[in-house]
Amino acid sequence: MDNRHYFVAFLAVIGLFFLLALITIPIWIPILIFNTPLIIGIYLLAKYTRFGGVLEKWYLAVYDWLVYQSETPRRLLWQGFYEFMSWYNQDTDWVTMNYGYALLTDDGHMIDNLLTEEQDKHECFSLQLYYFITGTNKAFKSLEGKTLVEIGSGRGGGISFLTRVFKPEKAIGVDFSMNQVEFCKGRHSNINQLEFHQGDAETFTTVEGIGEDSVDAIVNVESSHCYGNIDNFFTQINRALKKDGVFCYTDFRGVEGMEELQAKVEEYFVVEKSIDITRNVCYALKLDTQRRLAVIEEKCPKIFVPLINKFSGVTGSRVYDELSERKTLYHAWLLKPKKAGPSEEIME
Ligand SMILES: C[S@@+](CC[C@H](N)C(=O)[O-])C[C@H]1O[C@@H](n2cnc3c(N)ncnc32)[C@H](O)[C@@H]1O
Structure with a gap:
């Protein structure tokens, strides 16, 4: 131990x-x-x-x-963790919180030409994860005049980047951490069509501006492992998306958990693409380890540094080891809604 x-x-x-x-x-x-x-x-x-x-x-x-x-304890623990982190750290030079995506090349870079803000360059691997799940998708190429929603938008860097690149008419970031939502309202106020609201992934269609059949594209990045009930979340996605809408989804699970998640994804959605990106995520973490260690050292309470290191995925952490040994898998999906939910298939 x-x-x-x-x-x-x-x-x-x-x-x-x-x-x-x-x-x-x-x-x-x-x-x-x-x-x-x-x-x-x-x-x-x-x-x-x-x-x-x-x-x-x-x-x-x-x-x-x-x-x-677990269901309720998991939800409460993550909620407390993110509320605390964003209450403690209001620094504007930290806007993403995922493990990232790297090409398997020397420097792993893929979108340098799209990183227009200074902070984008520091957090390029995390933004590459966003771009990987959206950028090759036809729906995103024609997002102008449409609505984009991110559930679990964290510190807002991801949806800010997507809004700047794909220029939807309206973009909404939803997160259950009120502190993070307040942080995002200030940090990303330079982007007019982008707004942030507090809401739970399991009930997000009640959030202002999001209703039934109202959204063209939904993004969810490394957030769903915090949710108590994934069925509720997927039901909400199907409810919110327009018939021809898309759901760009990525997250990690243990091997068994990933099998279960795959089955759920197929039950609730039409699968357009399903890609294992474990190696790319692991490589991004390797390339980004020194920067991450420095950020944690600078921005986190000293007493929590060992705990945060554990989640941050730096080389040598449990997260990193399990990804490199493929005990934890990271997956990306491009999905279309099954508007009537899984029961309709059974009826057919
Ligand atoms: C690892 S962070 C990822 C944030 C962001 N997607 C990114 O990549 O930078 C997970 C986020 O999911 C949010 N989250 C967790 N459970 C949630 C829930 N039930 N409803 C809405 N947001 C949730 C957390 O507050 C946190 O901001």
Whole structure:
């Protein structure tokens, strides 16, 4: 078990302890007295005995369930994480949050001519992921006069880039983190046709400006692994898209999770393209590791640096290792709506 895992497990236990102490203020002193040796005991047991291996397995199983498999806890955890990150960090020189896409060439670059803002150049691999899932698509070449929506728009860099390149009449970024939405409203206010609204991927057709059969293109980049219920999300996509609309979708999953996701995608949509891009994402992370480490060091609270490194996918992180060993797969799809949902197929 590496030190980062001990550190995170340690933080989790301390957090739980403080929560308990808060809820039970009248008895917090005895809790403190009895729990401190317990916490120190567990820590020493994990670090210096062979129980460490067993504890690591449990820890990773609980961690994966909480972060990637559960329904309500997963949603709440990710929501808290992104709210905190954007509340803490309002710097305008950080606008994307995905693992990126690189061509398998020396420098991995593919769209240098489209990176018109200074910040685009720093975050080029993350923007390349956006371009990879949209740029070869006929619908995007003719987006002028149409509506583009991104669900899970994060710090807004992706939809800002797509709006500048493809010039839709209207573009809407939706994210459930209110802090991120507020950040985007300020950071991307230079683009007139772009707006941001708070909303949940599982109910986003209630968001202002998005209704039934109202959207020409929807983009979703590395966000759906946070959602509690993917069926709700796909149902919403089918509801919001016009009949000839497109859904450009990309995300990662473990091997089994990806099989399940593929089956769901085929159930809900007409699949125009389905491409495994794990190698390209992994290569982007490799090329981008030094920059990412520097950004994390500069912008994240010191105490969270080990945790953030874990998610950031830098070389040596669990995310990077699992992508390079293909225990985690990254996939991209170009999809068309099945307007009546999966049940219609069964009826036919
Ligand atoms: C890894 S970030 C990716 C952000 C952006 N797509 C990008 O590539 O820069 C995932 C984003 O999904 C958002 N998100 C997670 N769950 C969501 C939900 N249920 N509804 C809307 N947004 C959600 C998070 O707030 C976060 O901004």
